[in-house]
Amino acid sequence: MDKIILQQAIPQVFVGRTDIRSEVWLEHVQLERGKLYLIEAASGTGKSSLCSYLIGYRHDYQGQIVFDRRDIRTFSTSEWTLLRQRTLSHVFQELRLFPELTAWENVQIKNQLTHHKNDAEIVSWFEALGIADKRETPLSRMSFGQQQRVAMIRALCQPFDFLLADEPVSHLDAENSRVMGELMLAEARRQGAAVVVTSIGHHMDLPYDKVLKL
Amino acid sequence: MKLIWKLLRRHVSVGQFVGFFFANLLGMLIVLLSLQFFEDIIPAFSGEDGVMKNTYVIISKHIAAISGIKGEAQTFTDADIRELEEQAFTRRVGAFTASQYQVYGSLSMGGSGMGTDMFFESVPDAFVDVKWPANLPADEVPIILPRSYLALYNFGFAQTKNLPKLSEGVVSMIAMDVRLRGEGGAERQLKGRVVGFSTRLNTVLVPESFMRQSNNELAPHAQAKTTRLIVEVVNPADDAIASFIQEKGYELEDNSLDAGRATYFLKIVAAIVMAVGLLISALSFYILMLSIYLLVQKNADKLQNLRLIGYSPARVSLPYQLLTIGMNACVLLLALVLVFWIRGRYLERLWLMFPTLQEGATGTTILLGIILFLLVSLLNIIAIRRKIATL
Numbered sequence: 045m046d047k048i049i050l051q052q053a054i055p056q057v058f059v060g061r062t063d064i065r066s067e068v069w070l071e072h073v074q075l076e077r078g079k080l081y082l083i084e085a086a087s088g089t090g091k092s093s094l095c096s097y098l099i100g101y102r103h104d105y106q107g108q109i110v111f112d113r114r115d116i117r118t119f120s121t122s123e124w125t126l127l128r129q130r131t132l133s134h135v136f137q138e139l140r141l142f143p144e145l146t147a148w149e150n151v152q153i154k155n156q157l158t159h160h161k162n163d164a165e166i167v168s169w170f171e172a173l174g175i176a177d178k179r180e181t182p183l184s185r186m187s188f189g190q191q192q193r194v195a196m197i198r199a200l201c202q203p204f205d206f207l208l209a210d211e212p213v214s215h216l217d218a219e220n221s222r223v224m225g226e227l228m229l230a231e232a233r234r235q236g237a238a239v240v241v242t243s244i245g246h247h248m249d250l251p252y253d254k255v256l257k258l
Numbered sequence: 259m260k261l262i263w264k265l266l267r268r269h270v271s272v273g274q275f276v277g278f279f280f281a282n283l284l285g286m287l288i289v290l291l292s293l294q295f296f297e298d299i300i301p302a303f304s305g306e307d308g309v310m311k312n313t314y315v316i317i318s319k320h321i322a323a324i325s326g327i328k329g330e331a332q333t334f335t336d337a338d339i340r341e342l343e344e345q346a347f348t349r350r351v352g353a354f355t356a357s358q359y360q361v362y363g364s365l366s367m368g369g370s371g372m373g374t375d376m377f378f379e380s381v382p383d384a385f386v387d388v389k390w391p392a393n394l395p396a397d398e399v400p401i402i403l404p405r406s407y408l409a410l411y412n413f414g415f416a417q418t419k420n421l422p423k424l425s426e427g428v429v430s431m432i433a434m435d436v437r438l439r440g441e442g443g444a445e446r447q448l449k450g451r452v453v454g455f456s457t458r459l460n461t462v463l464v465p466e467s468f469m470r471q472s473n474n475e476l477a478p479h480a481q482a483k484t485t486r487l488i489v490e491v492v493n494p495a496d497d498a499i500a501s502f503i504q505e506k507g508y509e510l511e512d513n514s515l516d517a518g519r520a521t522y523f524l525k526i527v528a529a530i531v532m533a534v535g536l537l538i539s540a541l542s543f544y545i546l547m548l549s550i551y552l553l554v555q556k557n558a559d560k561l562q563n564l565r566l567i568g569y570s571p572a573r574v575s576l577p578y579q580l581l582t583i584g585m586n587a588c589v590l591l592l593a594l595v596l597v598f599w600i601r602g603r604y605l606e607r608l609w610l611m612f613p614t615l616q617e618g619a620t621g622t623t624i625l626l627g628i629i630l631f632l633l634v635s636l637l638n639i640i641a642i643r644r645k646i647a648t649l
Contacts, residue, residue, distance in 0.1 A: 093313075099566060101566060121570075121571060121647065122570065125565075125569070125570045125571075127570060128566065128567065128568035129568035132568070136566070140563040140566060140567070141558060141563075142265055142563065144264070144265065144268060145261065145264065145265065149261055151259045152261060153262070153265075153564075153567075154567050154568070156261065157568055157569060158568070198567070201367070202568065
């Protein structure tokens, strides 16, 4: 997939409001493969909605969202499944990890589906992010910041053309945030993929190609 | 798969599944057992020679003292027969035809012999519960005797006279000499061979074709009179039969109606029991569906997260589908084991009552079990898949 295009898209709940000042909603926005985007948002501007639309979880918007040339409303369930396995990776703001599994199992449950990374690579990411000693710890016993790192590792265990990172560093310190940014970017560059980072203030310091205000 | 199961087994309620398991087992057991019991017992009731095969009743006219002397009014007219045929409870009517000539039967055994005057009757072949043998020599006539005659001889006559008891097989080997004497001294000498015993027909029976031919030959001028009718009825428990017979002043031979009622009653009971079993099965299926739905609902977040990281609905449905199929298979196996165990028990008792009873087939029961298993499993699979797809 090379392009994500939003044409006059707007969440249903915003329809009719006249105070929308957004560079995304009701605009023509094109996100291209290989580039790095930051979407800055204030609370309540529909950031999570945008991510939900792009991952095919919600469809309560007006206008059009197009992947390459296909309106995403026309995707079938199995097409979405394949997209989520091979084309579009997502670090959810609410993480969507499994608290009853260990950190390692949370990553494995994705990698067993995609068979994208070997154990050594995954171990090296755990080490780089400073949670190597937490691999066998049940997720429920990890802090949110630690969980965010697990979520990022999981998101990288698949081939993708676009990586959607919804506030990936909200609970990380500057150092960990920098390491995660580098790691994410390295993997994206290797795959020639685009990265779309969202933030409500605290964000990774990266060479963004474009910054959009939501 | 291991990880997915580790996730999705959360909230699996052992209590609910045990409840389903036993409810389904009970339902399946009742359905299969009632079917198997029916298969096993029904030959005793409705076989060719069954103790209670009786959708047939035999009707005669009441013999009153006066009419008996005058020799009238005991015969059925064509109008009587037509009226009977028109009744709703009647399937078909057959007339007894009596021989219009004298019959003398004699038996010689090792020099000493005995003989008696007797008679023949015939009914249409379709009403006879024993098969007439094909290809008997022309000078031999097949005869069917009532089973009660044999019992009367064995347990009454032979017992008190210290004579040997006769089995059906032995009687069938004896050929007796039969002399028919008709109008104007016309005579015919034949061999008579007992080819079977009837529980349905209480008379000395010969084939209808023989009767027609011998009556024509030996009593061409006599008018055959119908004194008894055999009626196949739709439902022997029908009250209309008894009231019709009473109204017309007819008489019913022995208690054939009661036997027929017993068969009919048995069929109804078996059907009711099976229906109850099916109902329990349906309810247990409902329990299973409810607990699966509850499980899916409780694990909705997990299932949704799995979907969002790229798992297909089929793949996340699989653990629950395997779970239900596994349980259904266990239920089927256990139910069949129980059915055959119980069957062993009741067959012993049945054989005491009906020593000649043949075991019924078991194929239908197993087949029904498999069909129920497949049906329930298929519905489970579809329902789970659909439920998960809505998340």
